[in-house]
Every structure is written in structure tokens, then in C-alpha cells.
Amino acid sequence: MDKLFKKNTPNQYLISVVSVVILSLLSLIVRDTIDYKIIGYVLLLLVSLLAIFLEIRPVLLAAILSALALDYLFIKPYYTLHIDNVQDAFLLIMFFIIALINAVLTNKFRRMQRAIQIKETRASTLKLYNTLLDSLSHELRTPIAAILGSIDTLQQKNVNLSSETQQKLHNEIEKASMKLNYQVENLLNMSRLESGYIHPKLDWCDVKEIIYNVCSRLSEETKDHHISYKIDENLPLFKLDYGLMEQIIYNLVYNCAQHTPKGANIEISAKYDVDVDYEVHIDLIKKCIITISDNGYGFPPEEIDRAFDKFHRFKDSKTGGTGLGLSIVKGFVEAQNGSITLQNGEESGAVFTLEFNVDCLPINSLKNE
Amino acid sequence: MNNGFSILVIDDEIQIRKLLEISLEANEYKVYFAVNGKEGITAAASHQPDLILLDLGLPDEDGQDVLVKLREWYHNPIIILTVKSAEEEIVKALDNGANDYLTKPFRTQELLARIRTALRSKSSVTNESILTFGNISVDLVSRIVKVNNEIIKFTATEYNLLTLLIKNDGRVLTHQYILKEIWGQSYSEQTQYLRVFVAQLRKKIEDDPNRPKFIITESGVGYRFNTS
Numbered sequence: 001m002d003k004l005f006k007k008n009t010p011n012q013y014l015i016s017v018v019s020v021v022i023l024s025l026l027s028l029i030v031r032d033t034i035d036y037k038i039i040g041y042v043l044l045l046l047v048s049l050l051a052i053f054l055e056i057r058p059v060l061l062a063a064i065l066s067a068l069a070l071d072y073l074f075i076k077p078y079y080t081l082h083i084d085n086v087q088d089a090f091l092l093i094m095f096f097i098i099a100l101i102n103a104v105l106t107n108k109f110r111r112m113q114r115a116i117q118i119k120e121t122r123a124s125t126l127k128l129y130n131t132l133l134d135s136l137s138h139e140l141r142t143p144i145a146a147i148l149g150s151i152d153t154l155q156q157k158n159v160n161l162s163s164e165t166q167q168k169l170h171n172e173i174e175k176a177s178m179k180l181n182y183q184v185e186n187l188l189n190m191s192r193l194e195s196g197y198i199h200p201k202l203d204w205c206d207v208k209e210i211i212y213n214v215c216s217r218l219s220e221e222t223k224d225h226h227i228s229y230k231i232d233e234n235l236p237l238f239k240l241d242y243g244l245m246e247q248i249i250y251n252l253v254y255n256c257a258q259h260t261p262k263g264a265n266i267e268i269s270a271k272y273d274v275d276v277d278y279e280v281h282i283d284l285i286k287k288c289i290i291t292i293s294d295n296g297y298g299f300p301p302e303e304i305d306r307a308f309d310k311f312h313r314f315k316d317s318k319t320g321g322t323g324l325g326l327s328i329v330k331g332f333v334e335a336q337n338g339s340i341t342l343q344n345g346e347e348s349g350a351v352f353t354l355e356f357n358v359d360c361l362p363i364n365s366l367k368n369e
Numbered sequence: 370m371n372n373g374f375s376i377l378v379i380d381d382e383i384q385i386r387k388l389l390e391i392s393l394e395a396n397e398y399k400v401y402f403a404v405n406g407k408e409g410i411t412a413a414a415s416h417q418p419d420l421i422l423l424d425l426g427l428p429d430e431d432g433q434d435v436l437v438k439l440r441e442w443y444h445n446p447i448i449i450l451t452v453k454s455a456e457e458e459i460v461k462a463l464d465n466g467a468n469d470y471l472t473k474p475f476r477t478q479e480l481l482a483r484i485r486t487a488l489r490s491k492s493s494v495t496n497e498s499i500l501t502f503g504n505i506s507v508d509l510v511s512r513i514v515k516v517n518n519e520i521i522k523f524t525a526t527e528y529n530l531l532t533l534l535i536k537n538d539g540r541v542l543t544h545q546y547i548l549k550e551i552w553g554q555s556y557s558e559q560t561q562y563l564r565v566f567v568a569q570l571r572k573k574i575e576d577d578p579n580r581p582k583f584i585i586t587e588s589g590v591g592y593r594f595n596t597s
Contacts (some may be wrong), residue, residue, distance in 0.1 A: 015536075173457055177474075181474055201589075203560050203566055204560050204561040205564070206564045206568060208579070209564075209568070209586060210588075212579040212580060216580055229579075237564055237565070242588055242589050243411050243456060243588060243589045246588055294399065361561050363565050363568070
């Protein structure tokens, strides 16, 4: 209601005029039985009530109108603005001043409230912004520092570096550049998601091919990990967005590799829902289920629900990250009407489960065409 | 020092030009530069390079238009450089006659390999009837394919797909192009056939079908036969 009044000021003037007129007319009926001072209080109450809901100017108008009405209709002699005695004149002036103070004070109070509200929103935006800047500048500056540092060492004039050391420094530069690229990629993807620019291009995808393709691109990042595959041999083709699926699996495997110790296992499985005989039915909507799990430390149980939140980083996380990777995964999964859940494994580690209810096409149906 | 090949780089980014100048000249290519589309077309006409590296994001005109104009008379390989996540741009460029593409940031080793492949397919218009690469040999006359010296049976479609890929060695073929060539115009959107047949071909010719060395997936774009 508050907003409705604020938006339309001409309406507010109308409301103040009408309410003063109606109240005055009603009071006119009981003018002879009730003391005019009481009527003064009633009008004052009206102005105070209006002050709560209306802007300052309509309230001032109501204050002036009700003072005039009090004088004209209720202070003797009636139907004239003339006042006979000093007492009544004093009463009228007091009435007007109290009405004014009421209007001004209420307005001031409301403004203060609004200012506090704006300040609070700004503070929370600022906090989010600072979290983002903090993690971003850390995530971007660390690789840049590694690159510059390595180059400086390589360029040092009076130092003889063994070829082994030089190789190591070159490797550092390479790793840091790849990390930078990954972060920039994530930022771009996040802005794509935020702007609603994602329109999945659904086409028949060989999920098995996507998984192997992504993992071979990640061979450098996962060289200290064991990746095992459990992919259904008869996995049908699914109607998904190839590029989005690549990014989803890339981020999840990358995440597992970053947050598990050396030598940890990562298992990727892909299967389909078999509760209906899909060999007989072609083009049926079926479930594609992909799980990516590791045997690392898993997620802190009290924070597991927040894993996909933007910029969320876990308290004890040592390896950093912008907190963007997993929220992008969720966004991309949902853009394809899929769902993602995260659980801690029965013994240890994290288990990501992706489910897509999409059209599928059994491979056997096409082989001999 | 020169290996006999010249390359024209059309790119407005000075850093990329510097990098390409160093790495291409180190590999003994003669390099020409142009900073926009107009200059690029003039330079292509006056130098007649063996290969052109064309950046799609040029300051003066759309890289696709430059590509179309070049292709009216220029028949040597053109490799496109582009920023990431622009699959539609890439497909369009390939349809407009580009031989290959690389997304920025690209690795120099990858770029050099692509250049070598493109130049090789340019110079070797062979009339040989038997093509050999690695452990695979294809006899185009008798239509016999041998893997590790063993004859492998292929269906007609599989064989056609394999030879289409081989004849375009190193070149990225879009999904639509392959579907039209092998299955016909009305199949140009039926990517499911391609997915299945590529998987089958890989099972027959690749040592590890899950980590293919010959038939490379270009995600969202198409496939490329790789012999380098």
C-alpha cells in the first residue's frame, strides 16, 4: 500500500482532500452534541494517520485543510474564518503547528529508514563484491606472479641455471598460464550464465566420447591421479549440448584433481536408466546418469549444501579457487534441464551425480543403415 | 634461411604478430604481415603466400567477409584464428572455405603442426592409389583397408567416410559437410549417424578407440583426420 501511494502523487492529494472533507462532513452531523475540541483531536488524528502513508506535501495540504475546516465549521461563529476569542485562536494555531510537526517528523523518520535500508543493501553487495575481488585477485595474481618470477629467474645474468632448473621454470610458466586461462574461461562462462545468454544447442552426443576427450585434455592436471572409467558399453546417444557437457565434466574432474591429494582415485561412470526396454522403443525420453567421484577428503557436511553457491569457498580449503567452477557446472546442467547432486561417499571422498532426462537413441538402431 | 614456404599473417594484435613472427621465422618460414582486412587482401595479392593465417576479429571488416573475398581467387590453405566459444563462427568460416582453425589461446607447437599439415596437403596432390599412414593402408582401387597388415572389413558407408576423411587429411570437416557428402543432402542435420559411424571406424582403425590418434573430434564443429 505504501508503494501504491508513493508512486502517484496526484492521487495522494486527492486522498488527503477527500478524507478531510468526509471526516469534516461526518463531524458536522455530531457538531451539536460533541465539543469542537474533540473534533479538533479527531482531525489531528487523521492528519497523523495520513502522515504515515503519504508524502510530505499531501500531508501538509491535509493539515491546512483540516485547520480551515476546524475554524470554518466547528469554531463559533460557524461558516466564517473569523474567531471571537483568544482561546479559540490559540487552539487553532496549536492545532496547525502540531499537525505540521506530525507531518514533518513522520516524513523524516521514514526517510531515515529508507536510507538505512539502502545502506544495508549496499553493504551486502559490497561484501559480495569484496569476496569476489579477494578470490579473483588471488586466483589471477598467483599464476601471474609465478610467470613473472620464473621469467625473472631465467633472465638473471650472473646466475648459471642448470638445464634441469630451466626446464622446471618453463614448466611453471606453462602451468600458470593454463591456470590463468581456466580462470578467465570460468569468468566468461559465469557472465554468459548471468546474462541469460546460454541457449543450449541440443544434438546427439556420444557421452563416452565427451568423457574421454575431456580427460585427455586434462591429462596434465590429472597426471598425479588415477582416473578409472565405468562407462556402459551400450550407452545410447543423448540429446545434449556438446560444448556445455564438455565444460561440465571438465570443471568437475578439474575440481576433483585440485582438491584431492596426489595419488587419489577419480572414477567417472556413465549409464542410462534401464527400467523400460529401450531397445524396442526408439526416441524415448530416458535418463542419462553420470557420476564423478573421488576418494579424497570429501566436503564438510555442514557446508555441503552451499557447494554450488557462487563464490562459495570452503573454510578449510587450501587450494583456493574462485568458487565459480561448481556454480557454473550447476548453471550449465540446469540449462539442459538436468540436475546435479553432491554427496560424500560412503567411505570417503565426494560424489557428484548428474542426471538428464533427455531423448536417447540406441546405437544398435543405426548401425546397419 | 628459408624452407621455401611463405605465410601471410592477418591480425591486428601486435602481441600475436610478434609471437608469430618469432616462432614462424625460427621455423624458417618467410612471414608477411597485415593489420586489417584491406591490407590483408592487398598483401595476399602481391605476395601470393603459400598459406594465410587469418584472425576473424579484425578492426576494419568482418573476418568472414575477408575470407569470402580471398576465396574468390586464392586457393592455398587458409587457417583461421579465433577467440574461444564461437562454434558457429568456426563452422561458418569452414563453410566459407577455411581449411582449419585454431582458438586463442593456442599453443605454438599445435599451430606449427597445423601449418605443416595444411602445406603438405597443398603440395601432395598424389595420384597414388595406395595411401599409407602409421599402421593403416588404404587401397583406393581395390577398396581394401589394412590395419597392421590385416585386411579389415568395412561396410560401404564406413569405407566412404574413411576415404572422405583421409582425402581431406588435416582439414576440419564440419558435421554438415560430412553428412551431405556421405548420406546426402536430406541427412545434413542427422548427426546421430555420424556419431555412430565415427565410433565404429575408431574401433576398427584406432589402437585405443577411446583415445583416437587419427580421427580427431573438433567439439561442436566436426572431425579432422590427423596423420602428423
